[in-house]
Amino acid sequence: MAATTIGFLIIYLIFIGPYSRLLIPSDTIKTLISSLVVATAIFCLWMFVRWLCCWRNFKKFIFGLACFATLIALFYAEEDWRGWHAWNSFKHEWEAKGEHFDLASVTPAPVPEEQNFAMTPIWVESMKAVLGPKRSRQWFGDKFAENGRTNFTNRLLLNLQRENRWNDSPTNGDWARGTTTDLKPWQAYYRAPAQTNRHSPIVTNEFPIAPQLQSPAEDVLLALSKYNLAIEELRQASQLPYSRFPLDYDCESPAAILLPQIAVMKGCTLVLQLRAIAELHAGQSDKALADVELSLRLTDSIHTEPFLISHLVRIAMLQITLQPIFEGLAEHRWSDAQFVALDAELAKLDFLTDYKFAMRGELGFLSASTDSLMRNRQDLWMVFSQGGVPLIPPRIYPLIPTGWFYQNQLNCARMVVAYYVPLADVSQETVSPAAARHADETLRAETKKTTPYNILEKMLLPWLGTVVEKFAHAQASVDLARTAIALERYRLVHGEFPEALDALAPQFIAQVPHDVIGGGPLKYRRTSDGQFVLYSIGWNERDDGGVVFIPKGGSQPKFEEGDWVWRYPAK
Numbered sequence: 001m002a003a004t005t006i007g008f009l010i011i012y013l014i015f016i017g018p019y020s021r022l023l024i025p026s027d028t029i030k031t032l033i034s035s036l037v038v039a040t041a042i043f044c045l046w047m048f049v050r051w052l053c054c055w056r057n058f059k060k061f062i063f064g065l066a067c068f069a070t071l072i073a074l075f076y077a078e079e080d081w082r083g084w085h086a087w088n089s090f091k092h093e094w095e096a097k098g099e100h101f102d103l104a105s106v107t108p109a110p111v112p113e114e115q116n117f118a119m120t121p122i123w124v125e126s127m128k129a130v131l132g133p134k135r136s137r138q139w140f141g142d143k144f145a146e147n148g149r150t151n152f153t154n155r156l157l158l159n160l161q162r163e164n165r166w167n168d169s170p171t172n173g174d175w176a177r178g179t180t181t182d183l184k185p186w187q188a189y190y191r192a193p194a195q196t197n198r199h200s201p202i203v204t205n206e207f208p209i210a211p212q213l214q215s216p217a218e219d220v221l222l223a224l225s226k227y228n229l230a231i232e233e234l235r236q237a238s239q240l241p242y243s244r245f246p247l248d249y250d251c252e253s254p255a256a257i258l259l260p261q262i263a264v265m266k267g268c269t270l271v272l273q274l275r276a277i278a279e280l281h282a283g284q285s286d287k288a289l290a291d292v293e294l295s296l297r298l299t300d301s302i303h304t305e306p307f308l309i310s311h312l313v314r315i316a317m318l319q320i321t322l323q324p325i326f327e328g329l330a331e332h333r334w335s336d337a338q339f340v341a342l343d344a345e346l347a348k349l350d351f352l353t354d355y356k357f358a359m360r361g362e363l364g365f366l367s368a369s370t371d372s373l374m375r376n377r378q379d380l381w382m383v384f385s386q387g388g389v390p391l392i393p394p395r396i397y398p399l400i401p402t403g404w405f406y407q408n409q410l411n412c413a414r415m416v417v418a419y420y421v422p423l424a425d426v427s428q429e430t431v432s433p434a435a436a437r438h439a440d441e442t443l444r445a446e447t448k449k450t451t452p453y454n455i456l457e458k459m460l461l462p463w464l465g466t467v468v469e470k471f472a473h474a475q476a477s478v479d480l481a482r483t484a485i486a487l488e489r490y491r492l493v494h495g496e497f498p499e500a501l502d503a504l505a506p507q508f509i510a511q512v513p514h515d516v517i518g519g520g521p522l523k524y525r526r527t528s529d530g531q532f533v534l535y536s537i538g539w540n541e542r543d544d545g546g547v548v549f550i551p552k553g554g555s556q557p558k559f560e561e562g563d564w565v566w567r568y569p570a571k
Helices: 002-016 026-052 055-095 121-140 183-191 216-237 261-281 285-300 308-330 336-347 351-375 377-382 394-399 402-423 433-446 455-460 464-494
Strands: 523-526 532-536 564-567
Touching: 055 402, 121 216, 121 261, 183 216, 183 261, 216 261, 216 285, 261 285, 261 308, 285 308, 285 336, 308 351, 308 464, 336 464, 351 377, 351 402, 351 455, 351 464, 377 394, 402 433, 402 455, 402 464, 433 464, 464 532, 464 564
Parallel strands: none
Antiparallel strands: 523 532, 532 564
8 A cells, every 4th residue: 555655656746746847848748648548548448358258248248238228219219209298288288379380370471473562673683683693593483694693783782882981971860869960971972082992093983973062962862863763663663562572481491591682671771761861951852751651661561571680670771761750850841741641651560560470480480490400400500609619519419319409499489479479568559678577587597507408598589688679669769750740730730839749639640659668658748949858768667857868988879778759959
């Protein structure tokens, strides 16, 4: 025993101890340790082979191996059956309540092509130009450009900025902050020459300009006139009664479904926003109304798509479109007839119903995506990777029990249908921030400890808590705009704004909208400068007196705090 102790002490001092590097170089230590490990492994293997050469030991080994294989088989059988049974029991229970868990249940029905806004030539050509030959054949199912090139031009590539000067372009006003647009910076931007590219000395201008300086509105409208033909064709196409883009809803992997139209839609809306503002400044309110109506039509054209991202883009498009409405109200540039038309268009928007539809679409997307991952294990790298580096070796993917996929499918679906879908009460036209916070707290508690059963829930669901707030703010924005229109119509008749919102209905609006947060009346008061402040109490469910919260050092409102306000700039 003493000899063994002395031996270990010598090994420690020479190879491991604090003075080991003084006695033997580090590379030599690594080589010796590696050799010792390999020698030990070889010795153990040799001992095992010797033990196995005995017939009695060999039978024990075979029996143990059979028992181990049986346990593995039982483990997989139990996990697979338990996961499958739990998922199907849950699905049948909720299907009896009217829920559906497949993407097909929310897929829009086909529409006649000749009545389909999305299949008009300007859209077909633009989408083929965006997607390229291979992707376009997937979208439209036809053959063309087999040489790898396309003859189609994206006539809906409407950019406000020059190609090489996008980062120094002006910004527009923001109705949520109560600011309007100054067209002079846009005038200067469009009139200033730019290089064709950063390596070229040739100076040109990508937008038409007048030889002599005009008014800011006239110069902006002239610059944007390069898009007139495309916008007019888009306007004519928007008169068709249906809109259904040819998305590949039957794609085996829902994550591979292409949605190029949403970026094009938003780009068009940005151009229409600036055009409408310039038209209002130029005294062309009829043209401004037509552009606002086209923007709202574009916003509506993708509302049947069952993808959450499509609806979030719609919300962004709405906020863009509200700016010219806001500026026309602030500067008294709309007529009463135009107010009636604007209110009629805004009244068609129902973002709480859209929220439920989008969440059910997300439910079908999550379920179909999990089924796809179950069938195509190699795609799991998209889930189990960070910065393109797999967190779990791909060779492990085939060993994952099928039941674990079902358990993840169950946990994701249960959170969505039990906690997130009910957050919007369509019948009462309200949203509960407290219920949203409770849903988020429940999700955090369930995913605090990562298990094989909740890894998809932990990775894919946390962002859903912010989604309902965006839909609630969108609906509140529509309600504020409609109420502001009714207030301006009242002012046109009576020369001043009313003391209370009750005076608006039914002459100027059929019914004054209530606050989507909590269901109480919208907050309203007249101000000393003859204007008013109109607001919702916002996501914090607290009346902050009509104050928009902008973080210190920031420029954009933070809608989780403060009120959601409609207020004009001070005169």
